[in-house]
Amino acid sequence: MVILYAISILFYFIDFIDTNRKANRIAFWLLAIVWLMQTIFLCFYVIEIGRFPVLTIFEGLYFYAWVLVTLSLTINKLLKMDFIVFFTNILGFIIIAIHTFAPAHTDSNVMAERLISELLFTHITMAILSYAAFSLSFVFSIVYLIQYDLLKRKKWGQRLRRLSDLTKLETMSYILNIIGVPIFLLSLILGIQWAFLKLPGLIWYDPKIIGSFIVLIVYSVFLYMKVRRQKSGKSLALWNIASFLIVLINFFLFGSLSSFHFWNT
Template identity: 70%
Template sequence: MFSIHMTRLHELTVVLYAFSVLLYFFDFLNHNRKANRIAFWLLAFVWVLQTVFLFLYMVKTGRFPVLTIFEGLYFYAWVLITLSLGINRLLRIDFIVFFTNILGFIVMVIHTFVPEQYGSHVVGKQLVSELLLIHITMAIVSYGAFSLSFVFSLLYLLQYDLLKRKKWGKRLLRLADLHKLERSSYILAVIGVPMLMLSLILGLQWAFLKVPGMPWYDMKIIGSFLLLTAYSIYLYLHIVKGLAGKSLALWNVASFLIVLINFFLFGKLSSFHFWYG
């Protein structure tokens, strides 16, 4: 009975999420403030349902739910909604919630089609430790920060293109100015880089203790360090070299591709990352 209720709760969440994204899309095309408000409150309700789902899942499993790809994708989507709602509340930047939750909804759809039993529950129980949970949680939160940084860079490029082509209109006015978009993207990268670095340190420490003989050339490890390097270069270019504008935004977009590759592909090629199967 409990599983049936959990399934129905998840189905309702996905449906409401879809309506929210569609209303945001309608607002993006037609500048409809009423649609924007309805979409926002629908998304807020989705966040409540997701939070309830996570809480019930934690009660059911007795642990923080990030040890399988099924759990990790759901938590990643929850992080994206949480960050987008928070930033929208603080900065009042139109379209940030829409663009972020296109990505979040894609993650939710992928999560829906991943079987819950994906990965070994026996292995999962053997590997549970506070160190591992903190490692995975910090990694996903850093991915959430990079995701929003990527969205801000996309909005920057969109605003830049509209200004360059002198497309004056409501869409241009509703986007934040270039400096604000670039600054927001940079701040989120500043949050994501140390989070990822700490996650890698904790993950390596956990692997040293729990996985003797671990191959250090593992694709997941290599991918994580490539990701850290890409965003560290982004910060270096901005802080030391003073690079700004379109070039920096494009670098950020390219770096985010490594996030996607590392999250979805390198985990599959890993020889010991059971969380990714």
């Protein structure tokens, strides 16, 4: 359910950035599946405990997340306010992730540890997927600069013909960042949730945490410059390349300096 929720938010983000109606429809139906799963789980839980589940913080979180999804689907269907739905479901995802992976709502320590392990697995998987998207975006920007240089120096030849046109290269770089940013954001949310569960004395100024927020900021600035400022061309490609270098610094340098990240345990 959490994975479907994350994919739904990804498609809503694509629609938010690029006004993609197909992505909006996919996001809506994925969110509808999430709502159906939540409703089934809620009904089974009510039958199991014989009361409405709002008496504990964890029951309340689940019901709150269900209400958010219900309202967002209603708003989407009746009022067509897509941006409200997008931001509402970012909040809903955070709530459902806290509920799903918090161990205190189950009596089984084994189950709690399993959920925390699954949370870490999901966090790492989503982080790697976002890094892959950023890497491909970086490659497209490198090729863009090569093509740009060949065209500027009027180096007509076989190499120029084998490279794609500048517009397509820039578009692919942009699309990959649209995919990478929300996946990385969701990974960061899940990673922080895992750290809270496993590391009660979490240090917010840990290099890995700071580096991850810097990565999120620089790529968000890229999308802002592209969408709101209508930036394009060489300057945007250079920004994208610099952003990926920050990803590498965060992954290798800040990761090695971190006091808790997984490769140090």
